[in-house]
Amino acid sequence: MNGLLEQMTEKALARNIPLSVQLDLTYRCNERCVHCYLDHEDHGEMTTAEIKHLLDEMADAGVFILTLSGGEIFLRKDFFEILEYARLERQFCVKLKTNAIMIHERQAAKIRDVGVESIQISIYSHRPEVHDAITLVPGSLQRSLDAARFLKSQGVRVIFANVLMVQNLQDYQGVRKLAEELGVECTLDPTITPMMDGDRSVLSLGVDQTALRQVFRDQALVGDVEEFCTIAAPADENALSALPCSAGHTACYVSPYGDVFPCVQFPLPTGNVRKERFVDIWRYSERMNEVRSIRLKDLTTCTSCSHVGSCTRCPGLAFMEGNMRGPSSQDCEKSFARTGIPSANMLAKKRASRDLVQIRIMPANSAQPTGAIA
Amino acid sequence: MSSLYVARNPRVAARSLDGEMMIMSGRDSTMFTLNRTATILWQAADGATSLEQIVQQKICTEFEIEPDEALRDAETLARDLASHGILQISEEPIVGGDSK
Ligand code: SF4
Numbered sequence: 001m002n003g004l005l006e007q008m009t010e011k012a013l014a015r016n017i018p019l020s021v022q023l024d025l026t027y028r029c030n031e032r033c034v035h036c037y038l039d040h041e042d043h044g045e046m047t048t049a050e051i052k053h054l055l056d057e058m059a060d061a062g063v064f065i066l067t068l069s070g071g072e073i074f075l076r077k078d079f080f081e082i083l084e085y086a087r088l089e090r091q092f093c094v095k096l097k098t099n100a101i102m103i104h105e106r107q108a109a110k111i112r113d114v115g116v117e118s119i120q121i122s123i124y125s126h127r128p129e130v131h132d133a134i135t136l137v138p139g140s141l142q143r144s145l146d147a148a149r150f151l152k153s154q155g156v157r158v159i160f161a162n163v164l165m166v167q168n169l170q171d172y173q174g175v176r177k178l179a180e181e182l183g184v185e186c187t188l189d190p191t192i193t194p195m196m197d198g199d200r201s202v203l204s205l206g207v208d209q210t211a212l213r214q215v216f217r218d219q220a221l222v223g224d225v226e227e228f229c230t231i232a233a234p235a236d237e238n239a240l241s242a243l244p245c246s247a248g249h250t251a252c253y254v255s256p257y258g259d260v261f262p263c264v265q266f267p268l269p270t271g272n273v274r275k276e277r278f279v280d281i282w283r284y285s286e287r288m289n290e291v292r293s294i295r296l297k298d299l300t301t302c303t304s305c306s307h308v309g310s311c312t313r314c315p316g317l318a319f320m321e322g323n324m325r326g327p328s329s330q331d332c333e334k335s336f337a338r339t340g341i342p343s344a345n346m347l348a349k350k351r352a353s354r355d356l357v358q359i360r361i362m363p364a365n366s367a368q369p370t371g372a373i374a
Numbered sequence: 375m376s377s378l379y380v381a382r383n384p385r386v387a388a389r390s391l392d393g394e395m396m397i398m399s400g401r402d403s404t405m406f407t408l409n410r411t412a413t414i415l416w417q418a419a420d421g422a423t424s425l426e427q428i429v430q431q432k433i434c435t436e437f438e439i440e441p442d443e444a445l446r447d448a449e450t451l452a453r454d455l456a457s458h459g460i461l462q463i464s465e466e467p468i469v470g471g472d473s474k
């Protein structure tokens with residue numbers, strides 16, 4: 001994080017200010033990505049007036065960084081009205097997330113005029129046959145790349161977001177090369193998010209240990225491989241008092257229906273802006289305050305794990321597994337791929353599975369079994 | 375000295391955090407924070423009020439400082455902010471300046 005932003009984040013934390021909010025404007029989408037966790041039906045999105053009112057409330061609450069995402073944001077007919085209001089009337093620092101297939105020269109020029117911090121475009125592969133097979137929209141890679149060029153030529157900061165999964169495992173270097181050629185930035189995310197209703201079936205699209213190990217040993221991605229893959233020193237008192245992440249502390253998420261959550265990846269409902277003021281949910285929601293109260297030392301399995309000091313554990317993913325104070329198996333996999341050392345969670349699961357198949361031999365003349373098959 | 379007019383650049387992002395202004399330049403996404411004097415100047419920079427009036431009405435009343443010295447400092451500050459694309463400066467009132 002940039003030094004000044006870090007200072008501001010600390011200040012926001014001390015004053016309980018939600019510095020950064022992701023607002024999804026719609027869950028509707030014009031792509032059908034195989035790994036996507038959203039229900040694309042419109043179940044009553046906030047109206048333009050409701051969104052403007054929310055932006056007023058968020059600006060008054062101190063929100064500075066506003067990420068507009070979806071679904072596909074450009075499917076909202078009022079998208080530019082919302083963007084202009086956010087930027088020019090309420091001075092948010094706006095980041096956009098989009099598949100960009102609806103951005104042509106005219107939209108790119110408009111985005112430049114309004115001034116956004118960055119625009120993140122989902123690119124899964126440099127090969128159309130792979131990218132389009134993920135989005136299920138023929139020609140989508142070409143359209144996204146054309147948009148990136150239009151935006152770049154207008155001087156807008158473009159970032160490619162590449163989610164790694166089974167289908168595009170071999171292509172992340174190709175995407176990085178493409179980004180370099182176009183002069184745009186590139187991020188790689190090896191985490192597939194379960195459906196918000198807890199359905200974990202999409203996780204099977206996630207990459208396996210071998211692939212994670214390959215990614216984590218790619219110097220171009222992680223820098224110093226040895227340092228990245230080393231086991232961190234045991235966490236001391238200070239580290240254990242640390243906050244797990246920004247969710248509920250300086251950041252939160254608002255859905256197209258006005259529901260407020262600690263993070264887009266942490267589907268714990270804390271209130272709805274159609275019923276309560278945004279700032280009241282942020283300050284007084286019991287659930288938000290519960291999330292806020294958790295320190296590393298309160299975690300159940302993780303405190304006994306050798307990775308706790310360096311783990312990327314996501315409390316939202318842990319919540320989706322059933323316990324916001326518990327481990328997140330996807331992060332256990334990452335820690336294991338990095339270091340080769342199984343996590344406390346993996347060891348506990350192994351023990352549990354041993355316990356489950358515990359069959360003891362019965363004494364020949366006993367009527368009652370002394371063991372059990374669970 | 376001729377009058378100077380200052381206007382906030384509408385393309386920057388800005389939010390007050392505990393009295394201190396956070397600014398993100400729309401030009402290159404650089405982040406700035408403004409101290410109290412610069413924050414007052416920023417908030418008063420509507421394109422229609424001259425720098426001299428801003429200094430007299432907002433800065434000299436807030437800080438015990440000689441008007442001439444305050445104006446010199448404010449002009450340096452305004453030019454510095456303009457060099458980062460945060461403020462626009464002109465010798466004429468700035469039409470279409472950010473009047474909020
Ligand atoms: S770690 Fe998880 S819950 Fe926390 S900010 Fe990141 S995605 Fe959200």
Ligand code: SF4
Pocket residue numbers: 301302303305306307308311312313326327328329331332333335343344345346
């Ligand atoms: S590796 Fe797993 S058990 Fe260990 S700290 Fe991370 S999430 Fe917790």
